[in-house]
Amino acid sequence: MEELIHSGIARYEYRHFIIFGSASQFAAMATECAGDQGAWWEFHDAYLIDARARSFTRAGALELARDEGLDVAQFTQCIDNEEHRDRILQMQQQAIADGARGTPTFLINGRMAARSLDGIIEQVHDAAEAVENQEGG
Amino acid sequence: MRWFSVALVAVGLVVIACGTGDEAQPAGTATSERVERQATVTQQQQGQPAPAPETEEPEQAEEPQQQISTPEEEPQEQQVVELPADVVGEHKGVRSERHVLGEPDAPVEIRYYGDFT
Numbered sequence: 001m002e003e004l005i006h007s008g009i010a011r012y013e014y015r016h017f018i019i020f021g022s023a024s025q026f027a028a029m030a031t032e033c034a035g036d037q038g039a040w041w042e043f044h045d046a047y048l049i050d051a052r053a054r055s056f057t058r059a060g061a062l063e064l065a066r067d068e069g070l071d072v073a074q075f076t077q078c079i080d081n082e083e084h085r086d087r088i089l090q091m092q093q094q095a096i097a098d099g100a101r102g103t104p105t106f107l108i109n110g111r112m113a114a115r116s117l118d119g120i121i122e123q124v125h126d127a128a129e130a131v132e133n134q135e136g137g
Numbered sequence: 138m139r140w141f142s143v144a145l146v147a148v149g150l151v152v153i154a155c156g157t158g159d160e161a162q163p164a165g166t167a168t169s170e171r172v173e174r175q176a177t178v179t180q181q182q183q184g185q186p187a188p189a190p191e192t193e194e195p196e197q198a199e200e201p202q203q204q205i206s207t208p209e210e211e212p213q214e215q216q217v218v219e220l221p222a223d224v225v226g227e228h229k230g231v232r233s234e235r236h237v238l239g240e241p242d243a244p245v246e247i248r249y250y251g252d253f254t
Contacts, residue, residue, distance in 0.1 A: 001247075005231055010247050011239030017250035027253035035235040038224035047253040056254065095250045105250040113247075124245050131244035 001121070009128045014044060016088050017095040017103050023056035025088070030061040032084035037070045 004010040016028040027047045034043035043064065046053040052060040058079065065075040078084070095105070099112055106113035108123045223235040231238050 002229070002231075004245070004247075005239040005243075008240050008243055010245040011237060011241065011243040013237050013246060013248045015236060015248060015250050017252055019252050020254040024252045024254045031253075032235075035224070038226050040224075040235045041228040041233050041238070054253075098248070098250070100250045103250055103252040107246075107248040107250075109246055110248075120247070124247060127245045 001117070004121070004124055010124050015091045015095060017100055017105065018088065018092060019103060026056055026058075026061075026079075027053070028088050029082060029084055030064075030079055032087060033075050033078035034065065034068065034070060036078060037074065039065075039068045039070055042068050 001010075001012070005012050016024075016031075018024045018028060030053075031040060031043040031047060034040055043053070046064055050064065052063050054060075061079065062072060062076060065072050098105075098107055098110075106120055108120070109127050111123075113120050113123050225232070225234045227233055228238060232240055
């Protein structure tokens with residue numbers, strides 16, 4: 001997947017689809033608040049692998065924010081005020097409109113993708129080839 | 138004796154007549170109640186206050202509240218949310234901005250819907 005992105009064939013877009021309740025909601029909000037300070041992907045990665053983040057607590061998120069060198073006061077205000085609630089809700093509505101019924105869900109150029117990684121890669125290459133053919137023809 | 142019998146019959150008739158008169162009184166009362174109800178209906182039709190049960194008033198008061206709440210909800214759904222400007226940077230050697238990794242003109246968009254938990 002990384003190779004497809006590095007090579008410029010594909011761009012990858014992550015969208016929140018909250019289906020597991022308040023912990024998911026909090027993680028999404030914390031990530032968006034980190035995004036205000038340019039650390040969206042750092043928090044994204046942390047919520048996948050970092051134990052502090054995966055405690056899904058306010059304390060864990062603040063510790064992570066400090067480690068990333070963020071303005072903790074601004075970050076705290078952002079998560080306490082739920083400043084990105086509407087943004088996340090919009091994504092939620094878009095997910096349903098796109099036909100997502102659970103996670104993970106992949107769409108490739110707007111079309112529902114296969115569930116397996118190999119299938120996704122194959123579909124990406126097919127989509128890229130189709131675009132090239134359109135541009136060439 | 139004949140006079141006595143005639144007198145008895147006369148008294149009996151008077152008693153029967155009085156009894157009939159007593160029974161007519163409730164009928165007159167019922168007529169009065171109907172008149173009062175009709176007057177109440179007329180007052181209500183004319184918009185005058187009527188001695189209606191008090192429980193009707195809250196029901197009438199709830200309807201406008203529902204009407205008010207509906208137009209309040211609609212603008213919330215139509216509100217345009219102003220999102221903060223996305224910060225463009227680099228993540229793992231790739232151009233990045235909020236939610237997006239890779240070049241904006243890449244021919245293929247992989248959209249992932251995920252939940253961190």
